[in-house]
Structure formats: C-alpha cells, structure tokens
Amino acid sequence: MKPLREYEIAFVGLKPGVHSFQYEVDDSFFDNYEGPRDFSNVKATINLSLDKKSSFFMLKFEIGGTATVTCDRCGEPFELQLWDDFHHVVKLVDNPEEMAESEEDPDVSYISRTESHLNVSDLIYEFIHLSIPMQHIHPDTADGKSGCNPKVIEMLERMNQQAKEKDNPIWKGLDKFKDN
Numbered sequence: 013m014k015p016l017r018e019y020e021i022a023f024v025g026l027k028p029g030v031h032s033f034q035y036e037v038d039d040s041f042f043d044n045y046e047g048p049r050d051f052s053n054v055k056a057t058i059n060l061s062l063d064k065k066s067s068f069f070m071l072k073f074e075i076g077g078t079a080t081v082t083c084d085r086c087g088e089p090f091e092l093q094l095w096d097d098f099h100h101v102v103k104l105v106d107n108p109e110e111m112a113e114s115e116e117d118p119d120v121s122y123i124s125r126t127e128s129h130l131n132v133s134d135l136i137y138e139f140i141h142l143s144i145p146m147q148h149i150h151p152d153t154a155d156g157k158s159g160c161n162p163k164v165i166e167m168l169e170r171m172n173q174q175a176k177e178k179d180n181p182i183w184k185g186l187d188k189f190k191d192n
C-alpha cells in the first residue's frame with residue numbers, strides 16, 4: 013500500500029504542545045487496505061489531538077459518525093453510530109524496528125528520530141475497526157422494543173417453536189398414535 017499523504021503529519025515544524033487535526037473517512041479510505049470488513053457506507057469523522065513532547069507524541073483519536081452493518085439477529089442492514097476514543101503513544105527513538113519488536117503494549121509504537129512525518133492512516137484504520145462491535149444487533153426502539161424487523165423475528169420464532177415441538181417426546185408419541 014502506498015502511504016496516504018493526507019494522513020501524514022509533518023511534526024518537525026510543530027511547536028511543543030497540543031495540536032488538533034480532523035479527518036473525514038468514507039469507504040474509499042478502506043479500499044487502500046486489503047483486510048476484510050463487515051461494514052459499509054462509512055461516514056466517519058476523526059478528531060485527533062496530538063500532544064507533542066520532546067521525545068514522544070501523545071495521540072487521542074475521537075471516532076464519530078456512522079457505518080452500515082448487517083444485523084446478526086434479523087439479517088437486515090442498519091446504521092450504527094460510531095462513538096469511541098483511543099489513546100496512542102508514538103515514541104521517537106534511534107532504533108524503531110528493534111524497539112517495536114520487544115514492545116508488548118499495542119498502544120505504543122515507534123518511529124525514527126530522523127523522520128519528519130508521522131502517518132496516522134494505519135491507526136485510523138485500526139481504530140475505526142475497533143469502534144465497531146463484533147456483534148451487530150439492531151438497537152431497541154425508543155419504547156424499548158426490539159429494533160429488528162418484526163416479520164423476520166416472528167418467522168424465526170415460529171421456526172424455533174416448530175423445531176422444539178419436533179424434539180419434544182410428547183409430540184413424538186402423539187405422532188405415533190396418529191399414524192395408527
């Protein structure tokens with residue numbers, strides 16, 4: 013993948029202290045990555061604050077916006093609200109690869125002191141993925157009912173009920189009786 017220039021922060025020219033950046037991400041951003049994704053129609057806003065210290069940066073990513081996912085219960089798409097914060101520390105060192113190998117904290121990464129730019133696209137990619145829950149279920153409606161398609165739920169319940177009746181030995185017995 014070629015580096016996404018718009019996500020490069022030229023940190024050398026930044027004064028020590030907090031700086032703010034904002035990024036808008038849609039589906040085309042994910043086309044730069046090969047990994048699978050089970051969401052689409054992304055409209056995400058990333059507010060990044062970068063606190064520049066002498067030998068490291070403290071980053072805070074606030075992910076907001078929406079993405080469309082498929083409900084695990086009723087199989088219909090719905091719009092998910094993205095709402096999450098992530099912290100990350102980037103340390104400036106002489107030997108970033110070596111340091112990264114022995115680093116166990118996923119919230120810490122390294123770049124060389126000789127670098128002039130920090131590219132945050134991989135972090136944004138990762139944090140959008142992390143802000144989408146593994147399980148996608150329609151949120152409840154305002155009156156506390158399931159937000160799922162009621163027709164699909166009714167059908168699933170009927171199929172469940174039928175499966176139970178088939179397994180129930182009382183019904184099996186009656187079936188036998190009926191055959192005679």
Ligand SMILES: [Zn+2]
Pocket residue numbers: 083084085086087088149150159160161
């Ligand atoms: Zn649903």
